[in-house]
Amino acid sequence: MLLPVIAGVDGSTESLAAAEWAAHEAVRRNRPLRLVHAWNWHPRRADGDPASAAQRHLAERVLRDAEECIRAATPEVRLTDEQVEGPATAALLRAADQAELLVLGSRGLSGFTGLLVGSVALGVAAKATRPLVLVRREADAEAPCLPADDGNRSARDGDLDVVLGVDLTETCDEVIEFAFQAAWRRQARLRVVHAWQRPSAIALGPGDIALVNEPHRAEEWQQFLSAVLKLWRDKFPETEVVETVVEGKASTTLVRAASAASLLVVGRHVSDRPTVPRIGPVTQAAVHHVACPLAIVPHG
Template sequence: MLTPVTAGVDGSAESFAAAEWAAREAVRRERPLLLLHARNWHPHRADGGPADAAQRQLARQYLRRAEERVRRACPAAVLCDEQVEGPASVALLNAADRADLLVLGSRGLSGFTGFLVGSVALAVVAKAACPVVLVRAGEEAADEHLPAEAGDAEVGSVSGRTRQRDVVLGLDARDPSDEVIEFAFEAARLRGARLRILYAWQEPSAFELGPGDVALADKPQQAREWRGFLTAVLQAWRDKYPEVEVVECVPQDKASTALIGAASAAGLLVVGHRLAERPVGPRTGPVTHAVIHHVGCPVAVVPHT
């Protein structure tokens, strides 16, 4: 049996948007969609009491509403639903162990203060075994496409035709992850979208320089060196996915700043997250933390070792 694309549903507008996005992705991947609700967990409550019955009924309402929205927005999706007992982060992490992809909602605040990503979503992103996609409320299928006139101007297509917005991959060329690169190429292939791969570099301090370091060159030369290095890293993936148009970008900038800017016109941003046990508990790296709080398009966080 194929592992599902799983969407967490909690009755919020963000979770309903996540469910619709997950349905479209499930159809693209030819996988079933699982709508999952984690009920409140009370260790000292007797099973079968009135509170438990009320929670089950509320969960059923949330799942029914999500199902209705999915069937209207994406009738081709093959879906099922499930209720499980929390805590929510534990339930979602367990679901991630048997999912192809986990999709969660994140709440928007404003373009200046960023987006509110709750403690449950952060805990899941930090420890999930499968890729996790965070989706804002209001995300719609139309948001995945460029306006017709923009697409026409860029690719010379027939008037009225739209094209998919870019998939943007934030890549550390010094430590590339096959899992992250493959996810981004596959996402672009499934969408028929262009893949924009970005490696942002900064000049190291004098203490970080070693023999033959590219930092010994002037800035234009450094940019050419990094672009050549990135091209070499990606060559095997270009060969594997010849149908995917790839654009390589090597700006001199902070990685988080460059990615937030590049994602402003993207349909999906892909970043990696190294799974590791940290003494202070589960955390995401600074770049991943920044983009999931400030990028408006869906963000896929792909775990790797």
């Protein structure tokens, strides 16, 4: 049985944009799409309680509206929907365990303040064990139901790069493979970005002091990146790859690189302490400040 792409919907325009993005992604992957709406259930509330009935009715309407929008935009997608009970974060995490990919809307404000991501999206991003994509309304390039505020359509996926942020001190096959597959499906160029910073003398160990005056550090990072990507270039020979090594802060570099991207792919290390979920400072910056769809791929 093929795992579906799952989109969480709550009736907001952001979740509709995410659902439409998920529909296109499901078609690309030849997977079914499942819409999930989570509503809070109280253990002391009987099924016949008026509040419970009202919540179920609202959930049906939210799912119906999302389904109508998706069928109009992507009629070829295989679509189902589901109501789930419980706190939204926990319910969506359970759904993610049954998904190839989970897609959520990211509420936000444009401008220098970046995105104000909802607590549900942040909670899922910190704990999900499956890949997650966060989509904001303004970033959705394939949502005819939801035009941009100025009425203009954005460029489609194939016109823009897929950007992959790589930490060469901890390369992860799961993250790299996700990005290559995303670029291949879109017939897009893949831009792989690594940012490095000069180590301070305080941070260096006794055996590293010679690196302070190393004149070819950037070239060595470039060669290292090329070596890491060689296997993946061979697996995806039709995908154009651009390698970028930049001296600077990783979070700033990625936000800048994603400004003209169709998708940014980053990794999230799965903590050995599940009670202390973290998404890491670079992924945290991307979550709050990147306008394009953001894929967060967990890895060990």
